[in-house]
Amino acid sequence: MDDQATTSNWSRWMIGIAIGIALVLLGAAGGIALARSSSPDNAPTAVDIGFNQDMSWHHLQAVQMANLVPSRSDDTDVRQIAFDIGSTQLEQIGRMKGWLNMWGELEQAPAGQLMTWMNADHHHSASGVDGRRMPGMATSQELARLRGLSGKEFDVLFLQLMTRHHEGGGAMSRYAAGKAAVPVVQNLANSMVISQDAEVLTLKAMLASRNAQPLGTG
Structure with a gap:
């Protein structure tokens, strides 16, 4: 790779980082403003x-997977859906972090206590990373395999992992859409249900067109 191409790639990477930071900050600011506009009767x-x-x-894991795509895939459709997912979920992370900061609840729940806010009928015994998985989360081994692939093999595994990731997060979004007390949280959860259900259909169609099948639920 010549110096000009290297410089161009570096510039695109830096621009991507800058856009990501801007989206998080914008989402956080918007989240705080929306939460403050909610009725005081709707305490979190x-x-x-x-x-x-x-x-x-x-969401963070989905963003991390999407960020792998530009350097490993030449497929225009895969690159586009990865960009859409990554930018949307990064902005949503900003909003959620903004609300949590305002409520003084930024600290993540300890291992083994994730998803305890869902009742027994909806609770999934899973958690974070390195063996602590929430539903749909890729394992560290799966992520390592994804990072080691490129081209069509990467495209298929990326689409498989992202499909399962979206489906796994659906139970959380649906529960929050019906049970959250703060209206803006309900609205965000409902918008996640609608957009991610649509994306799952697209992801599955993309897999089918590549002669591949979704993974089992995790």
């Missing part, structure tokens, strides 16, 4: 707090 409950803590963590 364990559902509001737990959903924002856990979904921020869940």
